Amino acid sequence: MTLDTPSKQKARPGEVNAVLRRILAENGHDHRWSYVVVIACSLIVSGTTAFSAWVMAPMVNQIFYERRGDAIVWICAGFMGAFLLRGFAGYGQAVALAKIGNNLVARYQKRIFDHLMKLGVSFFTDTRSGRLAAQVNENVGGIRDLLSLTLTSITRDAVTLVGLVGLMIYQDPVLSLSSLLIGPPLIWAVVYITRRVRQINRESVLINSRLIGAIQEATQGIAIVKAFTMEGELARRIDDMADTAEQRSNKIARVSERLSPISDMLAGLAVTAVIAYSGYRALVLGQPPGAVFSFITALILAYDPARRLARMQVGMERALVNARMIYELLDLEPQQEDTPDAVEAKITSGEVRFNNVSFGYSADMPVLRNLSFTAGAGKVTAIVGASGAGKSTLVALLQRFYDVDCGSITVDDQDIAKVTKQSLRGSIAYVSQAPYLFEGTIRDNIRYGRLSATDAEIEQAARQAAADDFIRLQPQGYDTPVGENGVTLSGGQRQRVSIARAIVRQAPILLLDEATSALDNEAEARVQEALTHVMQGRTTIVIAHRLSTVVNADHIIVLEEGRLVEEGTHASLMADPHSVYARFHRVQGKKGLGLVDDAKPIQTSLPRTSAKKAVGRNA
Numbered sequence: 372m373t374l375d376t377p378s379k380q381k382a383r384p385g386e387v388n389a390v391l392r393r394i395l396a397e398n399g400h401d402h403r404w405s406y407v408v409v410i411a412c413s414l415i416v417s418g419t420t421a422f423s424a425w426v427m428a429p430m431v432n433q434i435f436y437e438r439r440g441d442a443i444v445w446i447c448a449g450f451m452g453a454f455l456l457r458g459f460a461g462y463g464q465a466v467a468l469a470k471i472g473n474n475l476v477a478r479y480q481k482r483i484f485d486h487l488m489k490l491g492v493s494f495f496t497d498t499r500s501g502r503l504a505a506q507v508n509e510n511v512g513g514i515r516d517l518l519s520l521t522l523t524s525i526t527r528d529a530v531t532l533v534g535l536v537g538l539m540i541y542q543d544p545v546l547s548l549s550s551l552l553i554g555p556p557l558i559w560a561v562v563y564i565t566r567r568v569r570q571i572n573r574e575s576v577l578i579n580s581r582l583i584g585a586i587q588e589a590t591q592g593i594a595i596v597k598a599f600t601m602e603g604e605l606a607r608r609i610d611d612m613a614d615t616a617e618q619r620s621n622k623i624a625r626v627s628e629r630l631s632p633i634s635d636m637l638a639g640l641a642v643t644a645v646i647a648y649s650g651y652r653a654l655v656l657g658q659p660p661g662a663v664f665s666f667i668t669a670l671i672l673a674y675d676p677a678r679r680l681a682r683m684q685v686g687m688e689r690a691l692v693n694a695r696m697i698y699e700l701l702d703l704e705p706q707q708e709d710t711p712d713a714v715e716a717k718i719t720s721g722e723v724r725f726n727n728v729s730f731g732y733s734a735d736m737p738v739l740r741n742l743s744f745t746a747g748a749g750k751v752t753a754i755v756g757a758s759g760a761g762k763s764t765l766v767a768l769l770q771r772f773y774d775v776d777c778g779s780i781t782v783d784d785q786d787i788a789k790v791t792k793q794s795l796r797g798s799i800a801y802v803s804q805a806p807y808l809f810e811g812t813i814r815d816n817i818r819y820g821r822l823s824a825t826d827a828e829i830e831q832a833a834r835q836a837a838a839d840d841f842i843r844l845q846p847q848g849y850d851t852p853v854g855e856n857g858v859t860l861s862g863g864q865r866q867r868v869s870i871a872r873a874i875v876r877q878a879p880i881l882l883l884d885e886a887t888s889a890l891d892n893e894a895e896a897r898v899q900e901a902l903t904h905v906m907q908g909r910t911t912i913v914i915a916h917r918l919s920t921v922v923n924a925d926h927i928i929v930l931e932e933g934r935l936v937e938e939g940t941h942a943s944l945m946a947d948p949h950s951v952y953a954r955f956h957r958v959q960g961k962k963g964l965g966l967v968d969d970a971k972p973i974q975t976s977l978p979r980t981s982a983k984k985a986v987g988r989n990a
């Protein structure tokens with residue numbers, strides 16, 4: 372499931388109510404006092420609006436018709452008081468609504484982040500991060516709008532409208548009936564327009580998030596963009612997306628704004644009819660004009676809330692699309708959930724066993740096939756294999772980023788599917804090929820290995836990872852903020868920080884994806900030294916790219932197209948000159964051993980024995 376899929380699904384009748392009920396059920400309780408303020412203020416706004424229309428009747432009759440001077444004082448005081456009260460109530464209502472809205476945004480942002488953290492790795496491989504962030508941003512606003520639109524329109528506009536219509540009926544039932552005739556065509560127009568807008572809204576959200584995501588990706592990969600002079604091509608793509616987004620927005624505006632001329636025309640008709648009929652009654656039948664003035668004022672004042680209520684339907688459609696997309700995300704079931712009877716893993720020595728494991732990212736593309744091996748406790752097991760052989764997949768399965776299709780993986784004889792993920796991963800330290808550094812200081816980044824680590828432990832780990840020297844040379848030492856993904860550090864420095872993070876974790880199992888990036892010899896040697904240190908006494912599974920790692924490993928696993936084809940030590944595998952390993956060693960090994968120091972990468976060294984299909988992201 373990805374969020375990028377355009378959905379033709381239409382809102383079911385009553386869905387607005389269902390979504391609203393869910394938002395209120397999930398958040399309403401905590402905002403109840405704010406709702407009370409909003410409702411009280413809205414009632415005041417409505418009451419004072421109806422009062423200002425009602426007061427037109429005594430004003431015209433008593434001041435202008437009966438010429439009573441004493442009426443001026445109370446009518447003016449009443450007007451002034453009503454407007455003052457309305458001003459303060461409007462302010463209170465707006466602030467309370469904003470408070471609820473802002474709190475909702477913050478709540479959903481937190482909820483979504485918590486939920487994202489629970490989703491399986493596969494969700495993130497299927498969903499582009501930039502788009503996801505843009506969608507979340509746009510859609511969370513939708514939830515706020517849905518609630519504030521409803522609250523504002525129902526409490527203020529609907530109540531105001533009811534007050535004004537009540538006044539109109541009180542002043543003149545016949546005129547009221549004729550002016551209310553515009554209701555049915557207005558409702559028809561609203562229904563027609565909301566249906567049209569609904570179809571375009573989701574597309575618009577998707578296009579906008581694609582656009583923002585593309586801009587984000589282009590800026591993240593700016594070095595490659597510039598190196599390959601891709602600026603023009605990317606700008607062309609962004610232009611296309613921006614044009615499409617503009618067209619969609621224009622279409623939404625064209626459709627939703629149709630409501631304005633329709634409602635203006637209908638209101639014009641109603642007011643014209645009322646003026647003509649009431650003029651006739653005043654001139655021909657000699658009726659006092661007060662009630663008619665009051666009626667017309669109420670009618671004119673009713674126009675705005677009525678129009679807003681009609682427009683609210685259109686606005687709610689958009690907000691509903693946003694809210695639905697948020698709930699689609701929140702309702703995604705986390706994968707690799709702990710089983711109900713999952714227990715805490717008790718991992719001491721950290722012996723890892725793969726028992727006949729088969730796995731594929733999709734049913735028709737097996738990646739690992741009947742894989743069985745043991746990574747001995749406290750020993751170094753090196754995995755070698757051509758690109759796409761399944762090395763990273765094996766490491767991902769051990770961390771339970773995915774569940775195996777067949778077979779089992781055990782750590783200290785405990786099936787990893789039956790223990791809590793938290794306790795399993797807490798026993799594993801992972802150093803990836805491309806170390807990721809997070810927003811924060813160098814110290815923070817090392818501490819992510821174990822949040823309870825003291826400053827002394829962090830510095831000790833950095834020393835063991837040969838990172839202490841360069842960290843102290845940074846402008847603020849350990850407290851130097853790292854740039855986005857550590858851009859202010861060199862590749863080797865980033866690796867050593869991530870090794871320090873792994874050391875601080877004090878985990879019995881170490882998973883290591885050796886870097887293939889070319890580091891200079893000195894940096895390479897320092898990273899190597901740090902790794903040697905971190906491997907000591909731990910069960911280490913290393914995706915080996917350096918010959919020195921392979922040669923010195925206690926056990927070597929040779930993978931070919933997801934199958935274990937050979938295993939043993941360097942010496943035992945080399946004993947058979949026809950082994951895949953020996954062939955690899957002959958073809959590429961000499962280069963590594965003879966021409967450069969033996970710490971050089973051997974990423975593509977294992978010859979492929981058969982043509983492979985495209986290997987996706989690894990191709």
Ligand SMILES: Nc1ncnc2c1ncn2[C@@H]1O[C@H](COP(=O)(O)OP(=O)(O)OP(=O)(O)O)[C@@H](O)[C@H]1O
Pocket residue numbers: 496732733738756757758759760761762763764765985986987988989
């Ligand atoms: N998230 C994914 N979704 C679908 N297929 C994937 C995914 N990750 C990897 N694959 C496929 O699984 C196969 C094994 O990939 P894997 O990354 O495990 O290989 P590898 O041996 O680590 O390669 P490399 O040394 O190049 O990193 C490849 O064919 C790859 O295309």
